[in-house]
Amino acid sequence: MVKIRTLAPLVTLALWCGAASALRRPLPQMVAVTRRAALSGGLSAVAAAAVARPASAGAAPAGEPVVSADELAYWRAKLPKAQYRILFGRGTEPAFSSPLVKEKRRGTFACAACGTSLFASSTKFDSGTGWPSFYDALDGVQPVSDNRAVWALIGSEVHCAKCKGHLGDLFMDGYLWQTPTALRYCIDGLALSFEPAPAAA
Numbered sequence: 001m002v003k004i005r006t007l008a009p010l011v012t013l014a015l016w017c018g019a020a021s022a023l024r025r026p027l028p029q030m031v032a033v034t035r036r037a038a039l040s041g042g043l044s045a046v047a048a049a050a051v052a053r054p055a056s057a058g059a060a061p062a063g064e065p066v067v068s069a070d071e072l073a074y075w076r077a078k079l080p081k082a083q084y085r086i087l088f089g090r091g092t093e094p095a096f097s098s099p100l101v102k103e104k105r106r107g108t109f110a111c112a113a114c115g116t117s118l119f120a121s122s123t124k125f126d127s128g129t130g131w132p133s134f135y136d137a138l139d140g141v142q143p144v145s146d147n148r149a150v151w152a153l154i155g156s157e158v159h160c161a162k163c164k165g166h167l168g169d170l171f172m173d174g175y176l177w178q179t180p181t182a183l184r185y186c187i188d189g190l191a192l193s194f195e196p197a198p199a200a201a
């Protein structure tokens with residue numbers, strides 16, 4: 001699967017990212033990228049392909065937390081297959097497939113595996129990408145890279161700090177949506193569970 005989760009508009013940046021990501025993206029994914037680019041509208045194919053992000057293909061990136069075989073076996077037995085694939089197989093759900101994309105209630109988004117609190121609803125925004133999007137994270141979210149240049153250029157995978165489950169990606173193109181932090185956490189809904197805030201008395 002391929003997820004296109006960033007819309008950085010600078011051509012020079014896009015070209016650079018394209019060169020970087022093409023090196024690690026197999027051809028079938030490039031085809032999928034082009035199709036998704038057509039759906040996204042407004043972006044040139046070059047720019048869209050350049051800022052696309054492969055999710056599950058290839059080796060885990062450097063710095064990714066190591067999940068032991070015992071932990072994998074535990075989560076494989078406990079989680080539904082689709083959730084396991086996202087959280088512990090570095091998978092990606094199809095865009096607009098999660099009901100949490102449209103979740104607007106107050107509350108907290110937690111890890112679907114271990115229940116760690118990950119995102120406050122107050123930081124959720126409508127990115128139009130088809131994945132739940134947030135401009136800030138709670139302490140339970142751990143980027144694979146802490147290098148902001150990496151976030152800006154190719155994005156960083158983010159994981160649950162407790163169970164190390166894969167959640168999605170972090171980019172620094174939040175300025176396109178005028179988010180307060182310029183950050184965009186692009187998260188798979190299957191990696192999340194939503195806990196509504198108690199109704200006000």
Ligand SMILES: [Zn+2]
Pocket residue numbers: 111112113114115116160161162163164165
């Ligand atoms: Zn977790």
